[in-house]
């Protein structure tokens with residue numbers, strides 16, 4: 324079983340209320356069992372929601388309390404929700420014994436690069452292998 328960013332499958336969970344279906348991921352869904360998640364929704368944020376970004380570091384720093392996640396438009400601190408979402412994903416990793424994740428790129432939760440997202444960082448620290456789309 325593989326953890327997957329829900330928006331890559333076509334669910335409308337993105338901050339702007341849209342999805343980001345990925346043909347390659349949908350193709351993989353025919354041969355693998357997926358556990359779809361949206362960390363930001365699991366963290367209690369609404370959809371749609373104001374876009375947010377990590378300031379002061381990356382997802383590893385957020386988890387360590389050295390950086391924050393703030394809403395782009397008004398600077399409201401949403402760190403707690405992002406960390407909660409990451410922890411909920413880790414629960415599913417443990418429950419299902421997941422070792423792999425397919426995550427959406429360029430997200431403050433799921434992104435793997437520039438900077439590493441909060442959930443991606445939590446998964447990497449838990450030894451989950453991530454592929455980004």
Ligand code: SF4
Nearest residue numbers: 330337361427430433
């Ligand atoms: S990138 Fe991650 S947090 Fe953002 S909408 Fe997709 S699943 Fe949710």
